[in-house]
Every structure is written in C-alpha cells, then in structure tokens.
Amino acid sequence: MEVCILGSSLTSLTLAKTLVNQGIYVDIFSSKNNKEADKNRTIGISKNNIEFFNKYIFNINKILWNINKIEIFSENLNDENILNFVDREKLFSVVKNYRLMNFLISELNKNKLCKFKKKKITNNILKKNYKIIINCDLNNLITKKFFYKKIKKDYNSFAYTTVFKHKKLNNFTAKQFFTSRGPLAFLPISETETSVVYSVRGKEKIDLDYFIKKYNNNYKIISINKSSSIELKSSNLRSYYYKNVLAFGDLLHKIHPLAGQGFNMTIRDIKEILKLIKSKKGNGLDLDSSICIDFEKNMRHKNYLFSNSIDLIYESFKLESKIKKNLFSKLVRQMGKNKTLNNFFVKVADEGFFI
Ligand SMILES: Cc1cc2nc3c(=O)[nH]c(=O)nc-3n(C[C@H](O)[C@H](O)[C@H](O)COP(=O)(O)OP(=O)(O)OC[C@H]3O[C@@H](n4cnc5c(N)ncnc54)[C@H](O)[C@@H]3O)c2cc1C
Numbered sequence: 536m537e538v539c540i541l542g543s544s545l546t547s548l549t550l551a552k553t554l555v556n557q558g559i560y561v562d563i564f565s566s567k568n569n570k571e572a573d574k575n576r577t578i579g580i581s582k583n584n585i586e587f588f589n590k591y592i593f594n595i596n597k598i599l600w601n602i603n604k605i606e607i608f609s610e611n612l613n614d615e616n617i618l619n620f621v622d623r624e625k626l627f628s629v630v631k632n633y634r635l636m637n638f639l640i641s642e643l644n645k646n647k648l649c650k651f652k653k654k655k656i657t658n659n660i661l662k663k664n665y666k667i668i669i670n671c672d673l674n675n676l677i678t679k680k681f682f683y684k685k686i687k688k689d690y691n692s693f694a695y696t697t698v699f700k701h702k703k704l705n706n707f708t709a710k711q712f713f714t715s716r717g718p719l720a721f722l723p724i725s726e727t728e729t730s731v732v733y734s735v736r737g738k739e740k741i742d743l744d745y746f747i748k749k750y751n752n753n754y755k756i757i758s759i760n761k762s763s764s765i766e767l768k769s770s771n772l773r774s775y776y777y778k779n780v781l782a783f784g785d786l787l788h789k790i791h792p793l794a795g796q797g798f799n800m801t802i803r804d805i806k807e808i809l810k811l812i813k814s815k816k817g818n819g820l821d822l823d824s825s826i827c828i829d830f831e832k833n834m835r836h837k838n839y840l841f842s843n844s845i846d847l848i849y850e851s852f853k854l855e856s857k858i859k860k861n862l863f864s865k866l867v868r869q870m871g872k873n874k875t876l877n878n879f880f881v882k883v884a885d886e887g888f889f890i
Pocket residue numbers: 544545546547573575576577578579580671694695696732763764765783784785786789792794795796797798799800
C-alpha cells in the first residue's frame with residue numbers, strides 16, 4: 536500500500552492519475568457517489584498547466600477549447616476596455632468540468648494500480664499502512680479533526696454559473712467585466728457555447744439571464760441553461776499536514792474565482808508533489824511523511840502570496856466601485872499598456888509566482 540487519497544473530487548482524480556502514471560499504487564476513498572455532474576461548471580486551465588497535463592497526466596487537448604485573447608472591461612470607466620492579453624497560439628483553455636472528471640474516472644477504472652473504495656472516511660484510515668494519505672475532501676472527519684485551523688474570508692457573495700448556446704462564431708476571446716456588483720466573465724467553450732461566471736456581492740438572488748443580455752456585446756444567444764450558484768469564501772490552511780496526512784486542493788487553499796486560478800494552483804501543487812516523489816525515488820528512497828514536510832516548506836508561502844494577490848485585485852475593484860472613483864481602473868489601464876508589465880501578468884497567471 537502506498538498512497539491513499541481521500542475524496543473523489545476533481546483534485547483527487549487528477550492527483551491519482553498523476554501518481555499511477557508514476558507506477559504508484561493509489562486507493563481512493565470516498566463516502567459518496569459522484570454527484571450528478573453540474574453541467575454549468577467549466578474550468579480555465581493555463582497554458583503551462585496544460586503542458587504539464589499532457590506530459591504527466593493524459594492528453595487533455597481533445598477536450599479543451601483554446602482561448603487566445605482576454606479582454607477586461609471596467610464599469611467604473613464606463614465599461615471601457617482597460618486591459619488586453621493576446622497570444623497567437625493560446626493564453627489558456629477551457630474544459631467542461633464533468634468531461635474532465637469522466638475522462639479521469641474512466642482512465643483510472645482501467646488502471647490496475649488504482650482502486651476506488653466506497654467507505655465512510657473515519658480516523659481508522661490513519662491506522663492503515665499507507666505511506667502517505669492525501670486528503671482532498673472538505674468535509675470528512677479527518678478534515679474536521681486535524682484541518683480546521685484556517686485563515687478564512689467570507690466574500691458575502693455568490694458565484695452564478697451557466698452555459699448559453701449561441702449562433703456559430705470564432706469564439707476565442709474571453710471577456711471579463713468588473714461591474715459594480717462584482718466580476719462577470721464570458722468564457723468560450725466551443726464555436727456555439729459560452730460559459731458565464733458572475734460573482735455578485737450580497738445574498739439576494741439575481742436574474743443571471745438579465746445580466747448576460749446586459750453585458751453581451753457579440754453573441755446571438757439561442758438559449759441559456761438554468762443557472763447554478765455557490766457561496767464564495769476563501770481560506771488558507773495554517774498547517775498543511777498532520778503526521779503522514781497531507782491536505783490538498785480547495786481544502787488547502789480556496790480563492791475567489793475572478794481570475795480562474797483555484798484549480799491551476801492545485802495543478803502547481805501536483806507538480807511539486809511529483810518533483811518530491813521523483814527525487815525520493817531517484818535517490819532509491821521510499822515515500823514517507825517527509826514529503827508532507829517538504830511540500831509545506833516549498834509551497835505554503837507561494838500559495839499564500841498568490842491567494843492574497845487575487846484577493847487584492849478583488850478588493851481594489853470593490854473599493855473603487857464603493858467610492859465611485861476610477862483610479863484603480865486607470866492604473867490597470869496604464870500598467871496594461873506597458874509591454875513588460877503586461878507580459879509579467881500573463882506569466883504569473885500562467886505559471887504562478889517564482890520565489
Ligand atoms: C464559480 C467558480 C469558477 C471557477 N473557475 C475556475 C477556473 O476557471 N479555473 C480554475 O483553475 N479554478 C476555478 N475555480 C476553482 C475550482 O473550481 C476549484 O479550485 C476546484 O474545483 C477544486 O477542486 P476540488 O477537487 O478540491 O473540489 P471540487 O470537488 O471540484 O469542488 C469543490 C469546490 O467547487 C466549488 N464549486 C461548487 N460549485 C461550483 C460551480 N458551479 N462552479 C465552480 N466551482 C464550484 C466549491 O467552491 C468547492 O470549493 C472556480 C471556482 C468557482 C467557485
């Protein structure tokens with residue numbers, strides 16, 4: 536027995552596939568069946584992380600839709616386009632969450648190194664002989680007992696998500712509007728479908744269709760799916776591990792979705808785990824809990840800094856809307872015109888911080 540993964544979420548499955556590809560035995564414990572997939576969920580994955588997926592997880596290209604331009608608008612500057620990012624090949628790609636999960640499940644089901652175990656997750660798992668237990672489950676008993684000390688923030692907001700169908704067009708530009716209520720993103724997923732994420736301050740339910748029509752300026756909409764909503768909170772765990780149990784995914788760090796970076800942070804974490812495992816194996820050593828210690832040492836400060844940067848962007852636009860000024864939007868517009876800074880933003884969104 537080598538590695539045990541708790542939970543069967545997107546993070547769990549991605550990590551499991553990375554590990555079995557390295558010849559590691561993985562048991563995935565989950566107390567619930569994968570819920571009916573939410574067809575409105577999409578995930579934007581950075582170019583650098585796609586390269587990692589293709590090399591170490593599986594060839595993801597066939598289920599991706601590539602985006603080569605991002606346009607950012609600010610309502611505080613009369614909906615002016617304040618920032619653009621362009622890459623002839625692609626800046627990032629979008630995938631339907633359920634397609635990625637189904638693909639990973641079917642690959643893992645075929646792999647003899649991976650076993651799915653449907654069981655209630657209790658402290659008894661700690662007594663089993665696993666070298667490392669990786670906990671990707673936000674709600675099990677182990678999480679409640681050992682991973683509850685967090686730096687938390689309630690955004691007092693909901694994210695509304697949906698997908699709409701439209702007339703066929705060259706759909707390679709993602710758009711983000713910083714509105715007075717919060718950021719609204721249009722994320723293309725095919726020539727005829729685009730997903731929407733609107734993070735809205737306040738707990739009052741909104742009519743998403745109304746806002747899609749208000750901010751849409753290039754789609755001939757045919758139909759809009761019924762929207763889903765999720766309350767927005769951020770959190771960073773104070774301690775990444777307990778003995779040989781390592782927390783992972785949104786349990787480790789959960790951020791505001793405005794930059795579409797939550798899962799990208801997790802892929803960067805998976806890269807680090809892989810690096811540590813390869814170094815152990817390369818030195819002829821067995822996997823053990825020192826991986827948890829090294830992982831925390833190498834990633835905690837990066838993840839904390841990255842989470843806080845996303846929060847700072849959110850708070851700056853929020854403050855600007857509140858005081859009805861446009862200084863931050865003007866600053867962003869100015870910075871975006873500087874080629875070096877523009878390239879720096881693209882690099883950070885693509886690869887995270889290098890410190
Ligand atoms: C609205 C929204 C949009 C996001 N977009 C991106 C993105 O483009 N790129 C990226 O790298 N990360 C994105 N994320 C973060 C990403 O979804 C999570 O980091 C990732 O799913 C965590 O995986 P998990 O396996 O730990 O948990 P999972 O089992 O995948 O899901 C649990 C998490 O999903 C979130 N969630 C629940 N419903 C939805 C929904 N309808 N849409 C999205 N998330 C939901 C919950 O906040 C919870 O933390 C987004 C998060 C939200 C809330």
